[in-house]
Amino acid sequence: MHELSIACEIFEQVMATATEHGATEVKHVTLQMGRLSHTNPEQLSFCFKAIAEESIAKDADFIVEMVPPSLECECGYTGTIDEKQIRESCQFKSELLAYVAAMECPICGKEANITGGRELIIKSIEIETENQD
Ligand SMILES: [Zn+2]
Structure with a gap:
């Protein structure tokens, strides 16, 4: 499963950052996921929880923020396709890909x-640290 290998990578990055900062607990992990990435946020969250089960990230809230597709044209135009437009036009990811690929400036x-x-x-990681003085 595609999501499992991504979840592994995310978990390793989270743990590396957490260890570096002397974390005793990972509280939140926030991801930014492009709408065109071939990844299912629910499955990814499920995989992450399964991997993190024996770690300090086991109770972490796994938050996925969806990022709309953005476009750029050689005339200098840049913009994003808004969520409302996506919902009205595309029910499935394959439709979305076709829709975005056919976008004109x-x-x-x-x-x-x-x-x-x-x-x-990974947009942000929130950790708990133990202050020893
Ligand atoms: Zn243009």
Whole structure:
């Protein structure tokens, strides 16, 4: 499963950061996930919880923020496709991909390039540390 390997990578990064900062508990993990990434947020969250079960991240809240696709045109136009537009136009991910791939620049009408929406990054990690003095 695709989500499992991603969840592993995220878990390793989270644990590396947590260890570096002397964390005793990981409280929140916030991800930014592009709408065009081939990843299911529920499955990813489920996999992360399974992997983190024996770790200090076992009770962490796993928050996924969806990022809309963004476009760029050679005329200088940049923009994102808003959530409302996506919901009205596309029921499935395959429809979304086709929809975004066919996007034209609203300024000059040329084919726009997709510049965002495939990312999957850890936005922030919130940890608990034990102060020893
Ligand atoms: Zn243009």
